[in-house]
Amino acid sequence: MFASTTKVLIVDDMSTMRKLVLKACNQLGLVNVEQAEDGVKAWEKIAASPEPFGLIISDWNMPNCTGIDLLKRVRSTANTKDTPFVLLTAERDTAQVKEAVEAGVDNYIVKPFNQETFAEKIGTVFQKRFGKTG
Amino acid sequence: MxxxxxxxxxxxxxxxxxxxxxxxxxxxxxxxxxxxxxxxxxxxxxxxxxxxxxxxxxxxxxxxxxxxxxxxxxxxxxxxxxxxxxxxxxxxxxxxxxxxxxxxxxxxxxxxxxxxxxxxxxGERLFQTVCFADLAPGETLDFDIFLYMPANKKYLKLVKKENSLSSSQYQRMTVNNRQKAHVLLSDVSKFYDFTAKHLLSVNSDSKISETEKREQLKKSVRVLLTDLFSASEDLATLSGRRSTMANAKQIVRKFIEKSGQVDIKNAINAQVGEQNNGDAHLTNLSVYASLFSLALGIGEPGNMAIAGLVHDLGKDLLPTQIKHKFPENMTSSELLEYEKHPHESVQALKRLNVPLTDDIIKAVSQHHERIDGSGFPMKLSGRYISGEGQILGIADQFDHLTSTVEGRRTFSPLEALERIEQTGKFDGGYIKDLKDLFIDKEENSEGSQDIQQTAATHKEVIDVESSKKEPKAS
The missing domain is CATH 3.40.50.2300 (Response regulator)
Known part of the structure; x- marks a missing residue:
């Protein structure tokens, strides 16, 4: 699992959802967490951050800049292209999943999800990226 | 909890x-x-x-x-x-x-x-009182029927669903020549469906003569309307009357569904929303127009129900100062504008781009015409006014006279129809037939003794506290 010092960015236009995802991160030991309310503000944080983010968890449907647009921007920028990226969505649309995979998403979580599912999905991302469990 | x-x-x-x-x-x-x-x-x-x-x-x-x-x-x-x-x-x-x-x-x-x-x-099992418009021994229903035993505050399952109604069970349900019972709240929709389907199938049955059909339907409509205006204890309160009106509304809603006019209703709802359907007068009118149509064989009940809901769409287009005035208080120029509203209502319906039937158009455009030529907008007279227009016009007046309005006397259904008859502005034959729907009530006491005897012969009794009777309908 990601180290507790991993810098995490939560992106969602709904404040209560950001709160709930933060709680889920904290329960995994991820305590170094920042938040942004849409893709534009998220990119501003990413660009301005002195150290790189180690994990981005973003909602799909947001005003100004959607999660998929943010993902594409992250993947097309040299110093962020390898950042682990997880998308959250309320929809289970196969075309959407395909688009996300093609854009380079690491994993995809359908809302609502419980702590167990969240831990499993984030754990899978870590394993895929760093070849380690736990 | x-x-x-x-x-x-x-x-x-x-x-x-x-x-x-x-x-x-x-x-x-x-x-x-x-x-x-x-x-x-x-x-x-x-x-x-x-x-x-x-x-x-x-x-x-x-x-x-x-x-x-x-x-x-x-x-x-x-x-x-x-x-x-x-x-x-x-x-x-x-x-x-x-x-x-x-x-x-x-x-x-x-x-x-x-x-x-x-x-x-x-975990409460909640019930609703229903009155069957047309039930006969031998019928099979897809819901249970209960009787209420006031002496020991219990609901007795009289007939299990999918079982045939026996003559003795039919007699147990009959009070004042009407078949009254209780159904589980979760089954109320099935009751409305059964009633609407039954009435409409009689209405479209080509195997029975027109006379027989009218008699049968008049009897059924008489039951529904008498129940609505009953002086019995549980219905005399406004909440009791509202509950029965809610039943009648739902039956009429099923008429609309079965007549295939749901598209019009949805289009109207989308356009007008709460203005149209929050108004009790429009809802009452929809019920009366539909039931009068069924009893007299004029127009199609589902269509007349729609006509009742939409007949004043044109009024929404009037300037505000006219919209909320009584006609008696309008100036002559305001009256000229007001009298266009039946025509404007039809135009508003046509703009919805849904197929409109003749009976809806006639009813809406002519509901203010009068047989002596004193109506509007076209000043039609006598036989030039359709039955649909007259039925809707009578239903409109009927609701105004029988509704409870502060500062004004509320007339009984018969009194209301007699007052309408006295104006000489509607076909006397229609009024006579409608009065027939409210005459011939027999005042018998509830058969509570019968219910106690029935309890002795039936095993399934559901024990419900007296405070947990049917919820108040809005």
């Missing part, structure tokens, strides 16, 4: 919800701060359902639904609002809302759902 959480719902709607869900079962979350606190505290109470609305400025119903489902993925979440512009049912559905209600348009549907939720949470 599990709670029903009401989050960000308009005050008038949450007050209305309290009629159906007892206070001790409700948890009102009326500020964003309280909602955030509830999310932080993970809502420790057991929750049976959530009803959310649009009253929070920073937290949408979509967000409420998404975040609550994160805490409990199996929550039943409902949305209610009186604001049409916030009613994106597609997105709300994607975010986890089970059913959306536009208030007060969907008041009846929402009331049924609230009673179901309450029943599921408390």
């Amino acid at each position: 599990a709670k029903v959480v009401v989050v960000g719902v308009e005050t008038n709607i949450s007050d209305w919800i309290e009629k159906y869900i007892p206070k001790e079962q409700l948890m009102l979350v009326s500020t964003e701060e309280a909602f955030n606190g509830a999310i932080d505290g993970q809502l420790n109470e057991e929750i049976s359902a959530v009803i959310c609305g649009t009253e929070f400025s920073e937290i949408s119903a979509n967000e409420i639904a998404q975040s609550l489902r994160m805490l409990n993925g199996s929550l039943e979440i409902y949305f209610v609002s009186s604001k049409q512009e916030k009613f994106d049912t597609t997105q709300l559905g994607k975010d986890g809302i089970k059913t959306c209600f536009l208030f007060p348009l969907d008041e009846d549907r929402m009331a049924e759902e609230l009673v179901r939720i309450r029943s599921k949470t408390t």
Whole structure:
């Protein structure tokens, strides 16, 4: 699992959802967490951050800049292209999943999800990226 | 006891919800701060359902639904609002809302759902009094029928669903020549369906003579209307009368569904929303026009029900100062504008781009015409006014005279029809036939002795406390 010092960015236009995802991160030991309310503000944080983010968890449907647009921007920028990226969505649309995979998403979580599912999905991302469990 | 959480719902709607869900079962979350606190505290109470609305400025119903489902993925979440512009049912559905209600348009549907939720949470079995318009021994129904035993406050299952009704069971249900009983609230929709289907099938039965058909339907409509205006104790109160009107409304709604006019109704609802359906006069008129149509064989009942709902669409287009005035108080130029409204109502219907039937157009355009030529807008007279136009016109006057209005006497149905007859402005034959629907009531006492005897011969008795009778209908 990601180290507790991993810098995490939560992106969602709904404040209560950001709160709930933060709680889920904290329960995994991820305590170094920042938040942004849409893709534009998220990119501003990413660009301005002195150290790189180690994990981005973003909602799909947001005003100004959607999660998929943010993902594409992250993947097309040299110093962020390898950042682990997880998308959250309320929809289970196969075309959407395909688009996300093609854009380079690491994993995809359908809302609502419980702590167990969240831990499993984030754990899978870590394993895929760093070849380690736990 | 599990709670029903009401989050960000308009005050008038949450007050209305309290009629159906007892206070001790409700948890009102009326500020964003309280909602955030509830999310932080993970809502420790057991929750049976959530009803959310649009009253929070920073937290949408979509967000409420998404975040609550994160805490409990199996929550039943409902949305209610009186604001049409916030009613994106597609997105709300994607975010986890089970059913959306536009208030007060969907008041009846929402009331049924609230009673179901309450029943599921408390384990109460709730009943509704129904009056069968046309039932005969040998019939098989797809719902149970109960009798209420007032002496020991129990509901007795008289007939099991899918069993044939015997003659003795039929007699047990008969009070004042009407078949009255109770059905489980969860079965009420089946009762409405049965009644509407039955009446419409008689209406379209080509195997019986027209005379026989009219007699049979008049008898059925007489039952429904007599029940509506009954002086019996449980119906004499406004809530009792409202409950029976709610029954009649639902039967008439089934007429509309079965007549294939749902598209018109939906188009009207989308355009006019609460203005159209929040008005008791329009609803009453829809019921009376439909039942009068069925009894007299004029027009098609579902279409006449629609005509009742839409006949004054044109009034909405009048300038505000005219719209809210009584005709007697209008200036001559205001009256000229006002008298165009039947024609404007038809034009408004045509703009909906739904197929309109002749009987709807005739009823709406002619409901203010009078046989002596004194009506409007076309000053038609005598036989040039259609039966549909006259029936709707009579129903309109009938509702005004029989409705309870402060400062004015409320007339009984017969008195109302006699007053209408005296004006000489409608066909006397129609009035006579309609008066027939309200004559010939026999005042017999309730057969409580029979019910006690029946209890001795039946084993299945459901014990219900007297305080848990049918909920008040709105």
